[in-house]
Amino acid sequence: MAVRMNVFSQLWYAWRRLRRRNRFTKVVMVDSMDGLPKRLESSLYVVGGSQPKWVVMSCPCGCGERIDVNLMRTQRPTWQLLLQGGQISLHPSLWVPKEHCGSHFIIRNNHITWV
Ligand SMILES: [Zn+2]
Numbered sequence: 001m002a003v004r005m006n007v008f009s010q011l012w013y014a015w016r017r018l019r020r021r022n023r024f025t026k027v028v029m030v031d032s033m034d035g036l037p038k039r040l041e042s043s044l045y046v047v048g049g050s051q052p053k054w055v056v057m058s059c060p061c062g063c064g065e066r067i068d069v070n071l072m073r074t075q076r077p078t079w080q081l082l083l084q085g086g087q088i089s090l091h092p093s094l095w096v097p098k099e100h101c102g103s104h105f106i107i108r109n110n111h112i113t114w115v
Pocket residue numbers: 059060061062063064065096101102103
């Protein structure tokens with residue numbers, strides 16, 4: 001039984017790794033949360049026009065969870081957005097609570113490094 005569980009969890013992890021995305025394909029600017037489409041796909045959304053307030057994305061692990069990243073200093077936790085050449089970097093790293101998928105990753109120039 002223990003061996004079977006081990007094979008199962010190895011397959012589970014392998015499958016999860018396959019579903020993972022390694023980069024976001026584009027950056028889309030929207031004025032407000034109302035401008036977000038239902039399906040975020042592999043895009044990064046910067047919300048708030050010239051004064052970005054949020055970066056919104058679909059979790060790149062493939063779980064479908066939406067991640068809202070706060071950029072406003074008045075709320076905690078806060079992330080730092082670097083938008084350069086149409087590509088996004090966020091600091092510090094991003095994580096999704098364990099109750100969901102527990103993903104932890106870094107976004108640099110739209111590329112994802114899994115932690
Ligand atoms: Zn996820």
